[in-house]
Amino acid sequence: MKPLEGKVAIITGAAQGMGLETSLELARRGAISVLTDIQAEKLEQALETIRAIDNRSTSFSLDVSKKEEWAEVVESVRNRYGAIDIIVNNAAIFTVKPFEEIPEAEWDRVFAVNVKGVLFSCQTAAPVMRQQKSGRVINMASQAGKTGGLLVGAHYSVSKAAVICLTKTLAAALAPDNITVNAVAPGIINTDFLHGVPGIASMFGRIPLGKKPGEASDVAKAVAFLASEDARYITGEILDVNGGLLMD
Numbered sequence: 001m002k003p004l005e006g007k008v009a010i011i012t013g014a015a016q017g018m019g020l021e022t023s024l025e026l027a028r029r030g031a032i033s034v035l036t037d038i039q040a041e042k043l044e045q046a047l048e049t050i051r052a053i054d055n056r057s058t059s060f061s062l063d064v065s066k067k068e069e070w071a072e073v074v075e076s077v078r079n080r081y082g083a084i085d086i087i088v089n090n091a092a093i094f095t096v097k098p099f100e101e102i103p104e105a106e107w108d109r110v111f112a113v114n115v116k117g118v119l120f121s122c123q124t125a126a127p128v129m130r131q132q133k134s135g136r137v138i139n140m141a142s143q144a145g146k147t148g149g150l151l152v153g154a155h156y157s158v159s160k161a162a163v164i165c166l167t168k169t170l171a172a173a174l175a176p177d178n179i180t181v182n183a184v185a186p187g188i189i190n191t192d193f194l195h196g197v198p199g200i201a202s203m204f205g206r207i208p209l210g211k212k213p214g215e216a217s218d219v220a221k222a223v224a225f226l227a228s229e230d231a232r233y234i235t236g237e238i239l240d241v242n243g244g245l246l247m248d
């Protein structure tokens, strides 16, 4: 029996990068991965890829910043599979810009996706998990949320600091119903996201493990661990996956 056999997992931002890799890793471990994203075409391709592993997987269009869309997806998943066991709040956006130049609307959009997206996921899905008396929420934070952004915008790094605090707040609130809430804080990981950060290669030499970025699968495996029975007594934890770039 696979460790996550039959567990229903909703993953946001699952059309590519770490979200897709996490969806695949959870499926390999027996979970039913529900892929969500705003990129329709890529989501379709991602679903084809994952169905080669598990044909129970499905996908939904979901803009995480819209609470009404969250409510629809939660309802559909519950009706279809009867449970929501795992949520991976992975979707996020960023831009690279000095803080003086960040327009207010851009600041608000980054917070709407990166922070409100996490809040809305729990506001809509926690009632289901509370009824089940079980659930796992794993949020994608970032090293930037601990150190301040080295190369990305202040709105991004501050939003990830908010994700770290929100993770702890939700962990305390949901613990009485046996729901754990943790975060993974990736350092520098080899995805399209990374390729959008000018000058990032200059950081590689400072990474103790191999002087190179991590792979999406390194993060996916950490998420899968937090979703597993092995992590049942862990909550409110921010798990670094950064090759030793930050040891705190």
Ligand SMILES: NC(=O)c1ccc[n+]([C@@H]2O[C@H](COP(=O)([O-])OP(=O)(O)OC[C@H]3O[C@@H](n4cnc5c(N)ncnc54)[C@H](O)[C@@H]3O)[C@@H](O)[C@H]2O)c1
Pocket: 012, 013, 014, 015, 016, 017, 018, 019, 036, 037, 038, 039, 062, 063, 064, 065, 089, 090, 091, 092, 093, 113, 140, 141, 142, 143, 185, 186, 187, 188, 189, 190, 191, 192, 193, 194
């Ligand atoms: N790559 C890195 O080095 C790195 C480092 C630290 C943290 N992270 C975090 O890891 C997570 C995944 O990063 P990635 O590198 O795979 O990024 P990515 O840009 O490759 O993928 C992000 C996905 O989120 C989706 N998305 C964007 N806005 C959305 C919205 N409003 N609703 C739903 N989906 C939306 C995109 O369509 C995309 O598929 C993000 O939370 C990111 O902040 C990445």
